[in-house]
Amino acid sequence: MTAFRDFNFKLLVVEKLMYWDETLSPMFSLEQHMRERGVEDLDAYVEENDLAYTVLAEPRAHFEELEIPSALLATVEELTFDGGHQVFMECAPVWDGEDDLFDVRCLDDLDLLPNLKLFTGGRALRHMIPDALEILAARGITARC
Template sequence: MIINGTSLAFPLSLKDIEAALGKPDQVVKRDNKFIKYIYDNTGIVFEHSFSINNHLKKCKTYIDEEHLISTVFLYYGDFVKSMTGEKELPKQPCQAMVLSDGKSPYFFSDRHRVGDFNLILWTPYGTNFNGIAETITDTLSISYFPEIKHERESYKLKETDEELLHFDNINFKLTIIQVLMYDLRVLKPYFDIYDFAEEFSEEEIDTESIEIIQPALEYMINLPIPKKYAEQVQEIDMDGGNEIYMNLIPQWDGEDETFDLNEVGVEELRQFPNLEEATIMSSNFKQVKAVFDEAGIDVELL
């Protein structure tokens, strides 16, 4: 990424950014979740995410704990407007021109992937954008998220005599799959929707779907998860960009309640003795929080 003639190689540190833009006008910290560096007059926000470090280590692009800035938010429009209810915003909208390989990026349902970067247009709820974005009027996020190389494995489910975890709520099971399969990489096989589509022969699978791919969801419903992995789950961090969701709805914009955790049982939670905290997406947070409280797990709304 080149800003003001300065080339920035991701993942970034604050020093890297200051070399191009000077010191930020605002610094916002949220526990151990993120630090936001806000540039008021340029309409740009950089986000230092503590949760990205494991992914970077898996991709062998991790440098140190200072280089965890992986996302840039460009607040376009006639005035600065919030995307997801965030209160700390730059004072002026962004005027920068965004080009990918010298061209305006092409979006499909608000999404675009170029190299190791994911681009998302944060269009108003219930709408999306398809085509070449020559003029951008909505907030644009650019996230450094390199792909993890993995070996192709068969998706044929095997019977096992191992003791298994039990789930009554699929959206809770999906959060556990995210931790074990994508974050910790202990649950096999590593599910990739493109590999799955090639192996799945009963019908053609649309790998650019904006709706849930039912055969993929059925796979997750039936996927056995050995109980021996339960003690490795220490934290749940639900996010619209989680790999599990991108492999079920490849073009999901994260703006609806499809994967909200609105129901979970105390016994489901108590299967994980080391689970201490969770950040969840939910439209029924008050009732779900009561269940987490009963299980002795700290929970907060994304």
């Protein structure tokens, strides 16, 4: 079992494999997931349960438990940090990108991506982890701001 240390870093990998490359399936849809549990109006559910600007329990559990095979991780050559990621909207449907909800806290999970060559969003990453660009450079990963 591949274990990620940083949930938000894992979400970046999920974004790449599930929503961009479509190689990690099935594709998770919070709206569909909640509909299957009897929630027809996701926005109302979030508001009624005071869940705005939080990662909902259902997608957190799904993505934490999601197994990503090593062979699939080895296909990741590029990661991007962008506040508009689909995976972020699946986790927190009422999120405006104005806080640190999805900030990466550590880069230990780089070990899981042996072929990573490019990280786009370096400026944002540098604000999350001050020495991030140096860590990437030491591993031969190009950071694009």
